[in-house]
Amino acid sequence: MLSLQDSVSLISGVGPKRVTALASLGIQTVEDLLTYYPTRYDNFEIRSLATAGDQEKLTLKGTVMSEPVIARFGYKKNRLSFRVLVDQDVVMVTFFNQPYLKDKIELGKDLAVYGKWDAIHARLTGMKLIAMDSGELAAIYPANKQIKANTIKKFIATAFKQYQHVIATLLPPALITAYSLLPRAQMIKEMHFPSDEHTAKLARRSAAYEEFFLFQLRIQALKRENQAEDGLSILYHNDELKTFIGSLDYELTGAQKKVVNEICRDLRRPIQMNRLLQGDVGSGKTIVAAIAMYATITAGYQTALMVPTEILAAQHADNFARLFEGLPVSIALLTGSMTTKQHTQLLKQIKQGGVNLIIGTHALIQDSVEYANLGLIVTDEQHRFGVNQRQKLREKGEHPDVLAMTATPIPRTLAITAYGEMDVSIIGEMPQGRQPIETKWLRSNQTGVALEFVLKQLQQGSQIYVVTPLIEQSESLDVRNAEELYEKLKQYFEPEFKVGLLHGRLSNDEKEQTMQLFKDNQIQLLVSTTVIEVGVDVANATVMMVYDADRFGLAQLHQLRGRVGRGHKQGYCLLIADPKNQVGIQRMQTMVETTDGFVVAQRDLELRGAGDVLGQKQSGLPDFRVGDPVGDLKMLQTAQSDAADLLATENWDTQTDNLPLVQYLQRHQLQTHFD
Structure with missing residues (x-):
């Protein structure tokens, strides 16, 4: 019996070499082939x-x-x-x-x-x-050196002829009718061999909605499955928590209070929390996480904070040691650079419950790390984790609550797709007294003006970051590199001011040492690649100077800008760039016009596309073949709502009309509870 899950080797004319060639495009089954849609049509x-x-x-x-x-x-x-x-x-x-x-x-x-x-x-x-x-309209397919587009088209025609009678419509009939969509077999035919332009557009709309709906159904089902699992009911001591919050040197903003309440409500519920905390650089996410972790500790549980770099882990450990001074919080720092003896001793303490706040890199979720009673995992800057990776994190310990934080504001568009299985909290306002960073865009022939400004800031006791894209000379890119720039700036500023160098090829010890010297103000001007992008906090730094700024993404530039002005002094961001096209100019103008990270992120999305903004392979974003999560946002939102409604319908998965859809979910290895 024919099935869309048959190997493409069963298609007439597809031999072993063609099987390999098609596999290089992600085509292994007949369904993969039939849904390998054209990117455009040439009108003949x-x-x-x-x-x-x-x-x-x-x-x-x-x-x-x-x-x-x-x-x-x-x-x-x-x-x-x-x-x-x-x-x-x-x-x-x-x-x-x-x-x-x-x-x-x-x-x-x-x-x-x-x-x-x-x-x-x-x-x-x-x-x-x-x-x-x-x-006719001629379908144009993405191809590669192993197989030509015309060959792909020929195989699709053969496969459709062989299998058209077993193509079941996946979408519920009510949705097909409501949105005037094509049945799946007709949709596939018209996508590849359109009768006319109108029908081609209808087929594309049907395929885009199907793609969004199936993705959202998988995500929503995953969310329901997670919520159906027994989690920890973390009954924290409310009085102790209020006393801790009252002891802070500042009052929480309205947005911070709202988010703290959302998280605390989740902690008490007997289901596993899976929440994303979004907030712009400097909006106060860390103190919100600290409150959640302290609440967990008052209930007798351990909590872990996972961060992307050892520099950031050490910084958090120092900051939390000061914040929790005098409180029953025992902090441990777990990183990959520890000696074997230190590592073994710390793992023993963690397993026995001797420490209740563990801070570290991804080493925290390795199999060798066993917790006594882990209640909450907080991840900082883990926005590049995909759905499967986040799911693995949730399986650590006995269903601990998970709070993921990101300072990369994610537009609503991407939050729906990349984080559809998570609840989202947003800190949408900045703490009082936090001054917006002043951003200037200068051409490279104005570098002298920028250096004069930097000199004045240094003379006033401030510290400076200077960032460049590459470490060493590259013939392919006409950009300055960190080592060359370091030598030039040493000639310009030393001996009056000490210049340091930080880049990704230094050892962890060298990075830590250089960063510590900068924190201690023994280095006043730090030349760096983007290893300082995430989270490093030097309150005395007032200027972020970025060479060849058009080589960076908007979100990255915004992150860099957030590294300065974190103390009481005004912060400045100087972008040195000679963009070669209109997109580059628009990016520089965006940075000058707004300091709102959500506006920056939306603009980045529009200019670069979803995959580039989050990093396609790590973003958790599906590789949509038809739908555009930016241009088709309303359709995406509708699909999300429709998927949630279907899953909430009693016995939907036993109705005859929905059996093809249930079988589709089972084929994609989604073992979930539909009740």
């Missing part, structure tokens, strides 16, 4: 010159008026030219490096050519000869 409908726009791709039909001539130039380069009478106009047609077409072009015969129209010179740069009876 014949047009008149009256409607042709300059530089537009189109198809012209006419009579050949001159013999085709081949001119050769350079190594293996040639040009095939001939004239065509289109209506009453003579058009010169040129094909590059396709001399074999000469035999298909006959004087006095009619033919159709697809190409790019040059209206000024009345010339068509040909791309392909089109069959005279063709009025």
Whole structure:
């Protein structure tokens, strides 16, 4: 019996080599092949010159008026030219490096050519000869060196012919009707072989909604499964917590209080918390996490804070030691650079419950680390974790609550897709007295002005970060590098001010030592790559100077900017950049115009796309083939709501109409409780 889960090797014409080639594109099953949708369509409908726009791709039909001539130039380069009478106009047609077409072009015969129209010179740069009876939209597929797009298209046609009768519609009939969508078999046919432009658009809308709905259904089901599990009911001591909050040197903002209440409510509930805490740089996420961790400790549980770097782990350990001084909080620092003896002793203490606040890198969730009674795991800057990685984290210990923090503001668009299985809390305001960073964009010929400003800041007792993209010389990129810049700035500022160097190729000890010298103000100006991007806190630093700023993403620049102005002094961000295109200019303008991280993140999303913003492989974002989570945001939100509604419907998974959907979920190895 035929099944869409059959291997593509069962498709006529697909041998072992083709199986390997298709696998390189992620195509292993018949369903993979049938849903390998085209990225665009070329319209081969014949047009008149009256409607042709300059530089537009189109198809012209006419009579050949001159013999085709081949001119050769350079190594293996040639040009095939001939004239065509289109209506009453003579058009010169040129094909590059396709001399074999000469035999298909006959004087006095009619033919159709697809190409790019040059209206000024009345010339068509040909791309392909089109069959005279063709009025079709031609699907264009992403391919690679192992397999051509036309071969993929041929296999899709064969597979559809063989399997069209076993293509079940996955979406519930009520949704198909409500949104006027195509049944799945028809949708797949029209995606690959559209009847006309209108039907192609309808098929694409149907495929985009199906893609969003199936993804959201998996995410929502995962969320329901997690909430169905027994978690810890952390009954913290409210009086002790209030006393701790009251002892702080400042009052929490309204947003911080709201988020603390959301987290504390989750701690008490007997289900496993899975919450994402979003907040801009400097909005006060760390103290919120500290309150949650202290609450957990008052209930007799251990808590762990996981951070991406050892520098940040050490900083947190120092800060929390001061914050919890005099309280029954025992802090341990667990990192990869510990000696074997230290590591073994600490693991023993953790297992026996001798420490109740463990701070470290990803070493915290390794199998060798056993906790006495882990109640809460907090992760800092773990926004690059995907769904599966976050799920693994939740399985540590006896279902501990999980609070993930990120200072990279994530637009609503991405929160729905990347974090659909999490509850989201947002700190949307800054603490009182926190001054916005002043940001200036300067061209490279204005670097002298920037250095003069930096000198004045140094003379006033402040410290400076200088960031550059590369460590050493690169022939492919005309950018300054940290080592060269370090030498130049030493000549400029020393001996009056000490210049330091920090980059990713230093050992952990060297990094820690350099960072500590900067914290202690024994280094006044620190030249660095982006190893200082995340979380490092030096209150006396007032200027972030970024060379070749157009080489960084907006979110990265915003993170860097957040490293300064963390004390009582005004902070400044100087961006040195000569962007080569309009997108680069827009990015620099965005940084100057706003310090709101959510605005920056949304702009970054619009300019770069979802995968680039979070890092496609680690983002948790699916590789949507049709839907655009930015452009199709309303559809994405609708799909999320529809998926949640379906899962909340009693016995939805036993209804006959939904069986194909249930089987789809089972095929994708989602073992969940639907009740």
